[in-house]
Amino acid sequence: MIKDFEHFAPKTLKEALTLLNKYGDDAKVICGGQSLLILMRQGLVAPKYIIDIKGISELNYIKDEKDGLKIGATTTHRTIEKSPVINKKYPVLAEMETRLASIQTRNWGTIGGNLCHGDPAGDPAPVLIALNATLKVAGLKGTRSMPAEDFTLDYFEVALEPGELLTEIQLPPVPARTGTAYTKFNIIESDLATVSAAVSMTLGSSDGVCQNVRIALGAAAPAPMRAKKAEAVLKGKKITDVLLAQAGEVASTETEPISDIQASEEYRRELVKVLVKRMGKEALVRAKQT
Numbered sequence: 001m002i003k004d005f006e007h008f009a010p011k012t013l014k015e016a017l018t019l020l021n022k023y024g025d026d027a028k029v030i031c032g033g034q035s036l037l038i039l040m041r042q043g044l045v046a047p048k049y050i051i052d053i054k055g056i057s058e059l060n061y062i063k064d065e066k067d068g069l070k071i072g073a074t075t076t077h078r079t080i081e082k083s084p085v086i087n088k089k090y091p092v093l094a095e096m097e098t099r100l101a102s103i104q105t106r107n108w109g110t111i112g113g114n115l116c117h118g119d120p121a122g123d124p125a126p127v128l129i130a131l132n133a134t135l136k137v138a139g140l141k142g143t144r145s146m147p148a149e150d151f152t153l154d155y156f157e158v159a160l161e162p163g164e165l166l167t168e169i170q171l172p173p174v175p176a177r178t179g180t181a182y183t184k185f186n187i188i189e190s191d192l193a194t195v196s197a198a199v200s201m202t203l204g205s206s207d208g209v210c211q212n213v214r215i216a217l218g219a220a221a222p223a224p225m226r227a228k229k230a231e232a233v234l235k236g237k238k239i240t241d242v243l244l245a246q247a248g249e250v251a252s253t254e255t256e257p258i259s260d261i262q263a264s265e266e267y268r269r270e271l272v273k274v275l276v277k278r279m280g281k282e283a284l285v286r287a288k289q290t
């Protein structure tokens with residue numbers, strides 16, 4: 001049963017930060033409530049004060065700017081999925097959203113809430129890491145930014161300081177000849193990933209050599225992670241199936257998966273091998289098409 005709490009609905013970021021600062025550990029931010037309410041119902045968190053940021057319009061936007069795309073933290077999954085600019089310039093992000101939960105959950109759940117929940121199996125983080133995203137956070141003293149790969153620290157623990165809110169997700173423009181692909185293996189359709197993988201690959205203009213590659217994994221470690229040793233296997237080389245299989249093997253040695261009700265540690269490592277190879281191949285195909 002959910003314990004009684006006082007509910008605040010600030011209309012501006014400043015108001016929300018002031019409330020957060022005032023009530024400190026006794027307060028919890030809520031946005032779509034798709035993750036927080038489950039924890040509250042289970043009695044795992046029992047905040048005295050709820051700061052509801054869903055109505056802060058200055059945090060709800062998708063802006064296509066010269067230096068890249070900016071997504072406000074309270075933007076819903078469904079808005080991202082349906083956004084024409086995202087479908088055109090970052091289609092992998094829209095594709096990922098179509099596989100996140102049900103339409104009902106996507107209609108109300110937000111990208112910011114998803115990232116701040118810190119679930120290593122969440123769908124957006126690996127895609128954002130592969131796309132080299134930056135996250136912007138704000139507190140009463142000012143703002144700071146960090147690479148998406150540094151945001152989740154451990155299981156359900158993120159790099160927000162007390163009194164801070166995640167405000168924006170920033171995506172740099174996608175370089176020419178770049179393809180990005182994402183998939184997750186899950187047992188129940190639209191459920192969280194058993195393991196997920198995103199690969200972004202940039203090819204040389206004429207030689208087809210892999211100039212740059214980013215491999216990101218979900219549910220393979222306590223936090224979404226980059227498989228940097230696997231990236232090194234591919235970087236500077238002409239990509240072949242053999243090389244992609246090798247990258248998958250190396251990626252699996254970089255992970256720290258757990259055994260749980262969905263899969264054993266060994267099974268997750270096997271999934272990493274398969275998904276890295278598959279998404280590497282798909283990213284290559286897409287890079288050649290751009």
Ligand SMILES: Cc1cc2nc3c(=O)[nH]c(=O)nc-3n(C[C@H](O)[C@H](O)[C@H](O)COP(=O)(O)OP(=O)(O)OC[C@H]3O[C@@H](n4cnc5c(N)ncnc54)[C@H](O)[C@@H]3O)c2cc1C
Nearest residue numbers: 031032033034035036101109110113114116122123166191
């Ligand atoms: C049935 C179901 C299926 C699901 N399936 C999937 C799935 O397949 N893939 C997947 O990735 N997720 C899945 N989820 C999780 C859920 O969709 C996301 O975690 C959701 O996006 C959370 O967003 P929210 O706005 O509802 O966050 P909330 O529940 O409101 O908040 C989540 C956490 O983030 C904090 N928070 C929220 N916004 C901010 C902010 N801007 N700054 C600082 N802290 C903040 C809150 O304090 C809380 O700790 C599923 C959820 C349900 C209920």
